[in-house]
Amino acid sequence: MPKTAIKFGTDGWRGIIAEDFTFDNVRICAQGVADYVKQSGLSEKGLVIGYDTRFASEDFAAAAAEVVAGNNIKAHLCLKPAPTPVVSFTVPATRAAGAIIITASHNPGSWNGFKYKSEEGASAPNEIISQIEKNIYQLTVDSYQLPVKRLVLDKALKKGLIDYLDPSPPYFRHLAKLIDIEELRKQKLKV
DSSP states (O other), X not given: OOSSOOOOBTTBEEEEBTTTBOHHHHHHHHHHHHHHHHHTTOGGGOEEEEXXXXXXXXXXXXXXXXXXXXXXXXXXXXXXXXXXXXXXXXXXXXXXXXXXXXXXXXXXXXXXXXXEEOTTSXXXXXXXXXXXXXHHHHXXXXXXXXXXXXXXXXXXXXXXXXXXXXXXXXXXXXXXXXXXXXXXXXXXXXX
């Protein structure tokens, strides 16, 4: 059972790496999301799993993907770190049920976080977050822990329950439709 209750705040749950933000707690959160996806009848759509460049984010994302796969839900694991907007864009582009993103956004480097994005790629509404939190609570209540289902990465890849995806090219193609990149280059702007 987690030392402190896993509570989602503004756009997710955050904790200090190796204190509250542990592999066990990430797996519990991923199980809560997987249960929500199954309860909502969205399992066949799969989930996008993204992460940022913080310490061990890629490993935490792989742990979340293993849980998603263990629940017989396809995990589209990002091939490399990607900003939250890129991962969010990928959700409707792939017609996924949502996304798990490992990032602590603006928090200090010793922190990491777990975000859930809806089918639209947006921050999940309160009723969805409440259901996920309820699922997480049921996994950890009264030191009775329900099993977190998990399929190790290699086996999940072989079974086709995890695949890798690069979310950047479709995102940049979409941006190119919205802005004139050549015109921006001509401006010789310094950022």
